[in-house]
Amino acid sequence: MLATVSTFLIPILAPLHFYMFVVLRFLQGLSYATCFPAVGAITSSWASLAQQGLFIAALTTFGQTSSIFSMPVAGELCSSAFGWKAVFYLHALISFAVFIIWFAIFTDSPEDNKFVRPAEVAEIEFNKSEEAIHDHTHKTPYLEIATTPSVWGIWIGAFGDLIAVQLIHIYSPVFLHDVGGYSFEKTGFAAAVPVLFQFLVKMFAGHSSDKIHGISETTKIRIYNTIALGASAVFLVALGFVKQGQGVLGLVLMTLATGMFGFNGGGFSKCSALVSRQYNHFVMAIHQILICFSMIVCPLIVSSILKQGTVAEWRIVFFVHAAILLICNAIFCWLATAKPAPWTDRTIKHSATKNTPLYQTKV
Numbered sequence: 001m002l003a004t005v006s007t008f009l010i011p012i013l014a015p016l017h018f019y020m021f022v023v024l025r026f027l028q029g030l031s032y033a034t035c036f037p038a039v040g041a042i043t044s045s046w047a048s049l050a051q052q053g054l055f056i057a058a059l060t061t062f063g064q065t066s067s068i069f070s071m072p073v074a075g076e077l078c079s080s081a082f083g084w085k086a087v088f089y090l091h092a093l094i095s096f097a098v099f100i101i102w103f104a105i106f107t108d109s110p111e112d113n114k115f116v117r118p119a120e121v122a123e124i125e126f127n128k129s130e131e132a133i134h135d136h137t138h139k140t141p142y143l144e145i146a147t148t149p150s151v152w153g154i155w156i157g158a159f160g161d162l163i164a165v166q167l168i169h170i171y172s173p174v175f176l177h178d179v180g181g182y183s184f185e186k187t188g189f190a191a192a193v194p195v196l197f198q199f200l201v202k203m204f205a206g207h208s209s210d211k212i213h214g215i216s217e218t219t220k221i222r223i224y225n226t227i228a229l230g231a232s233a234v235f236l237v238a239l240g241f242v243k244q245g246q247g248v249l250g251l252v253l254m255t256l257a258t259g260m261f262g263f264n265g266g267g268f269s270k271c272s273a274l275v276s277r278q279y280n281h282f283v284m285a286i287h288q289i290l291i292c293f294s295m296i297v298c299p300l301i302v303s304s305i306l307k308q309g310t311v312a313e314w315r316i317v318f319f320v321h322a323a324i325l326l327i328c329n330a331i332f333c334w335l336a337t338a339k340p341a342p343w344t345d346r347t348i349k350h351s352a353t354k355n356t357p358l359y360q361t362k363v
Helices: 002-013 018-032 035-046 052-059 062-078 085-105 118-125 130-134 142-146 149-178 184-211 217-239 247-266 268-305 311-335 342-346
Strands: none
Touching: 002 018, 002 085, 035 052, 035 268, 052 184, 052 247, 052 268, 062 085, 062 149, 062 184, 142 268, 142 342, 149 184, 149 217, 149 247, 149 268, 149 311, 184 217, 184 247, 217 247, 217 268, 217 311, 247 268, 268 311, 268 342
16 A cells, blocks of 8 residues: 555656655655565475475466556556556555555465365475474574575575576666667567566466475575576676677677576575575565665676776676576585574474475475
């Protein structure tokens, strides 16, 4: 509702004074701050141990699905007779409708939801302890979480991913216009193509990471994260060699670079769920902070390099972000593990047999 009201008021109050616009944008930021903590809490309560990757992938696609809609729609409305104000009114209406649906359907626990059958509840709760299912009064061990190396690996991997994602989301229309030669009307649709591909890849990666059993969970997480960050870095480097006017090639490479980020659902995001278990809401809350931090850092990096929008300047921008991706992925792979952290033992006691996959470990 905060997003609905603040978005609706922007075209009304923003023309009156710049600071009113700043305040409303601040309120929009407050509403956005709940996204990743909610993802962590919902995954902990609603996902079975065998579907952590799928849930994390599906719940974090809001960034892609919203961009797929907003980029082309905003581009069309801004260039139409309705004007830029219609963009905000339409998004406020959609936000209100989504809130009503959410309020009517969602419950904290699947046991309390009238749409969930007992067999589904049993599958969700399989191998989870009674404390993890019913005890919601335990205190979050903030200090222990903040001093766990694998958690720091998750956060560093997430930062590398997010700062490059910001580059794509914020600056892809600018690159496609400056270098690719796309018109302003077409950049909205063109910029939505890479994000759509990322959505499809993310769903595939999240599901496949749960279904592959031939290798250890830790190895799978490292492989998926390396594809997400390493392969994206390779395509960003290739983008640096796109010449003026090669719009189609630039769009293809940007689509591939963006799509590879979808594998993070089986990388650091899944690692977060497996390591922190019932405390994933806090670990994901730090992801939210990292998103905000990347929104600040990425424009600072780009603006310090991009002065005239030349091909040479864009090349440096892509090279710098590719280097960040490779460094962050190396640190993540060094620290990553799929084993639950020791501080999760307070409510989850687990023992595994030699041939039992981690997600089937008996509690």
